[in-house]
Structures are given as structure tokens and as C-alpha cells.
Amino acid sequence: MSDLFPVSVRNASVRRRGKVLVGPVDLQLGGQGTSIVIGPNGAGKTSLLKMLHGILRLGGGQISWACPTEQAQRQQAFVFQTPVMMRRSVVENIAYPLRLNKVARQEALAEATIWAERIGLGGDALQRPAVLLSGGERQKLALARALIRKPRLLFLDEPCASLDGRATREIEEILTEVAASGTRLIMSTHNMGQAQRLADEVLFVLHGKVAEFSPAEAFFAGPQTDQARAFLNGDIVE
């Protein structure tokens, strides 16, 4: 399967009931590193991620991957802000993407067990119904379910929202490891400390548009726009 990068986003937008949720967006994303999407509530971070991933249909413009779109979508995964817990056990949740790809049940469960143990959900937790997991465990499960597909590109929508410091650190460690193994990460967060720890580049989103897109160091040292500067200072951004 050929690589999906670089990806070129041209004039892309998403509309719903006549209202523009995202866009127009113009971006060029390379195949390495971690991009952190930040911005105030309602700025369109989630919608931007969903648009890039293809969950939200484009209302205009285009997203061009380096390979056919169908191939590109198979190389991506998405971790949602509120993890979807399927009505199955932990191990079956993690194995689900493999079962969709017609991997034999035993093989899928064996692979899922390895991933579950890797993220700290092994042992007794394997057969527990996923809905009984705590917030942090759910997020880890969602991460394992995404990673079992061995995605080239992983979208994460505020994966550490409402998690405590320890759970956040555990997730960050997994993400750092994943990024080091060559998976491209695009992640939204409200946690500026986390953004500084993980980001190679930053997309500052405001009113559905990418107001600033720059290397992380440059962004945190001196944002180009007044809104980004105000946002970093903790001021209200209009």
C-alpha cells in the first residue's frame, strides 16, 4: 500500500444546514511528526479533524492524498473525545477493526490481547464488558482499538479531556511511542502543557478556519496572530 503523505487540503469546507462549520481550509501536511490542533471551544477543532478523516463530508474544495482516497482511509484511525464503547468485552472491542478486515477470530483476539496488555488492560480486564471501564481505561481502549489497525495517520480528538494527571501521562507515553514508530499524529487538545510536550507543529483554529499553522517552537515563542497570542495568554478570543 503506497504512503498517503503528503496530503494537500485545498479550499476545503464543511457545511451543515447552510452554516459553515469548517473552512475554507488550505493546508499541506507532511508525513512526519505530531500536529496539535488548538483553539477555543466551538472553534471547529473536532469538525476539522473529522473533515480531514472523512467522517464529515466536504461541502466544497478537496483533500488530496498521495494515494487513492480509499487506500488513504484504510491507513487512518480516529480516537474520539468520548470513546465509543461497543457492547462487547474489552478484548472484543480492541479486536473489532481486525474482525471487520476479515481476520480470523482467534488471530484477532490474540492480537487484541497483546495490545490490551501493552496499554495496561490485560489480565482480568480483558473479558470485562467495556462499558464498565473508567474514563481513563476507556480512552486507552479506544487508543488500542485505533492502533491495532497500525495506522499511518492517527487523529485524536482531545484524548486526555477529563482524565487525571496520571492517566494523561500514560496516554502521552503511548502517543510518544507511537509517533516515534512513524505514525503521523494529528491531535486536538485544550491542554497547553500537553501541546508543548507533544507538538512538532501547531494549527490554531478559530471560527472554523486555520488561523495559524506553524512549527511548535515558533508558535509558542511568538504567535503570528493577535488571537493566538490572546489565546495563549488565557484571554477570551472573539
Place this chain on the structure above:
Amino acid sequence: MQAAWLLVTLDADLVEITLRSLRVTLSALAVACLIALPLAALLAVRRFRMRRATIAVLNALMGLPPVVVGLVVYVMLSRAGPFGVLGLLFTPTAMIIAQVIIIVPLVASIAHQSLRDLWSDYHDLLISLNATQFQRICTLLWDGRRALLTAALAGFGRAIGEVGAIMIVGGNIDHATRVLTTAIALETGKGDFAMALGLGFVLIALAVAVNLSIHWLGKTESEGRW
């Protein structure tokens, strides 16, 4: 007293009628579930023109009058009807057909409501995982199986207690198409209330037993289940 005696001695006629009731109802329920559950899942996952109208019609058909269904099936299966050549009128098969028509909208409607909620939970995940439409439907049916039991039980309840349609298409023929409900109607008409009551007790016991065993098999109320 006579009713209790019939039950205790496992009267042969009573057993035969009871087993026929079960066979007809469970067959109808199985066929209805095969039609209604995938239909409900399809309506949940697929957006198409007239979808809302289809759901509205399905909901409206829940109140389908059984006697009218019986009449229509009678006309279709009678010698002069389009399916008369099959010779199905006054057979258990005709009764099953009538019951299927009556309970499909009910099962589909209740199942659709559960699966629609499940789909709203799963929507983004399944799209993100590039699940095909068939895979989405299978996933909803599997993960929603316990909720779907409720739909099936509602269908069973409606079918086992049905009398109008099966009386018309079955004819209430002794040792052929007589079931509990038609037998109760007959015995009441004859003035044999003891027998009618006995049959009534059996019908209630049957409905409760099937419901309980399905709940037990499905472990619907177990901790950590759905």
C-alpha cells in the same frame, strides 16, 4: 376444578393444542424476526428518500387489525385467489403467514427504535473504521441483541394471543389447525367455561414461561450486560 384436572392429567387434546400453538407462534416469530430485524437495522443505518415515510408506515402498521389481515390472507390463499394453487388455506402454514404479517411491523418498529439509538452511538466509529453497510447492519444486530429480544418478545406476545386472523385462515379444525386461542373462543361459545378457563391458564403459563426462559437465556438483567 375440571380445568385443573385437565392440566394435571396432561390431557392429550390439551397437549396437542398447546404444542400446535407453540409451533405456529414460534415459527411465525422466527420468520418475522428474519424479516423485521435486518429491516430495522437497514432503516437505522441507511439514509434514503422516503425513509421517514417508511418508518411512519411501519409504526402505523403496528396497529394492523388482525381480522383484516386474516381476511386478506384468506382471499389470497382461497381457491380463487392468486396463491390458491398452493392449497395452504386451513393449514398451520396459512396461520403462520397471517401471524408473520401481523407481527413484522411490531417487531421492526420496536427493534428500529433500539437500533437507531445504538447507531447514533456507533455512527462515527463505524464510518471511521470503513465498515461496509452489511458490516454495520451485522454489528448493530449483534451488539443490540439483548434489546432485540424485547422486540421479539413483544412479537411473541402478540402472536400467541392472536385469534381473529388465525381463526379465519386456519378454520379452527380439530387435530389440524386448532390452537389455544381458537379453542378458547370455541369452548366459550359452547358454554364450556371450565375448559375455556383451563386453556386460558395454559396460554398465560406458556407466555410467561417463554418470556422467562428468553430472559434467562439472554441474561438481560445480569450485571454488566446490556
